[in-house]
Amino acid sequence: MNSPLPDIRRSLLPLSWLYGFGVDLRNKLFDAKILKQHKFDIPIICVGNITVGGTGKTPHIEYLINLLSSRYKVAVLSRGYKRKSRGFKIVDVDSKPQNVGDEPLQIKQKFPDTLVVVDKNRRSAIEKMQSIDIEERPEVILMDDGFQHRHILPSLSILLVDSNRPVYEDKMLPAGDLREPLKGKDRAGIVIVTKCSRDMQPIDFRIYENGLDLFPYQDLYFTTFDYGNIIPIFPEIQSEILEPDDLRKKHVFLVTGIASSQPLVEKLELKTYNLYPIFFPDHHFFKEEDIEDINVEMNAIDVDDDDKIIVTTEKDAIRFRSLSFLKEEFKKKLYYIPIEVVFLKKPEKESFNKKINKHVRSYQTNNRLSKK
Helix, strand or coil, X not given: CCCCCCCXXXXXXXXXXXXXXXXXXXXXXXXXXXXXXXXXXXXXXXXXXXXXXXXXXXXXXXXXXXXXXXXXXXXXXXXXCCCCCCCCEECCCCCCHHHHCHHHHHHHHHCCCCEEEECCCXXXXXXXXXXXXXXXXXXXXEEECCCCCCCECXXXXXXXEECCXXXXXXXXXXXXXXCCCHHHHHHXXXXXXXXXXXXXXXXXXXXXXXXXXXXXXXXXXXXEEEECCEEECCCCCCCCCECHHHHHHCEEEEEECCCCCHHHHHHHHCCCCCEEEEECCCCCCCCHXXXXXXXXXXXXXXXXXXXXXXEEEHHHHXXXXXXXXXXXXXXXXXEEECEEEXXXXXXXXXXXXXXXXXXXXXXXXXXXXXXX
């Protein structure tokens, strides 16, 4: 597997050096305890990255919910990126994505028994969650995209890096995609290389291991995505669930508003000869003119309307469901394809699960003993 080098905007390197100096200084102030970090007596597992763009945080958060929720009361804390509201909000299954963010709403709708909270002030949000009635109070908090939020000291940090954008070849913003210097990875107890190709060879694993150059206390894992059946976004109008092989007979319009659509493009290209990608910015809230543009592109393909479908992601489906101006004919064509995290090696999955469960169990035990 040959991973492409990240796009380096070399003319912006001087700005990157200035930005990197500022971020590095901030981290040093935290490391020297001049800037204070707050530690809570509850396991807080931070899932984040050191790059801009998607690394698969939401599917990995969902994996952790599945792993932990049968034993513990799990809560998810997110900023609620691009929401139009402010402050502390508890996400309900019928919340609007504009008010809570698309990813928190996706998680809540998939795991309705899980407490999902959005708040830019993470410390205040955790304090409010700890004041909830004991029957509902979370026992584990999963902090989404909180790796740079250093005012809170997580009990465990999981760093995600995109296999398609090797961080060890990247540069700081704005010349590259790094949010902070590469040595920031040292704060992670677990590093996961995400979106991996299933045909990775031993040499590919060694390239990442050498490039990341982790410490002995850090564990490294490799994951990819499994794609499920293609599901109607509006089942009350269109109830037919399609299998991936059904797409061979279809003209598929892939409409996405996510950071990185390439893995999904590559997946669908294996299933259909007629794929028409239409990309929008990450977390894009679709407008009427966007729908008109999609219809124009669809009408330009001279085949029977029944052979045309629109496929999108779970995150985009959340935003499509909130649109009141969609016509029934358009809704009938809308499908999404769910994904789930899969470890490339079965022993890695067992090791990861064991490590997470042991961390939560031992953290809670140690806190109870320290209070006696």
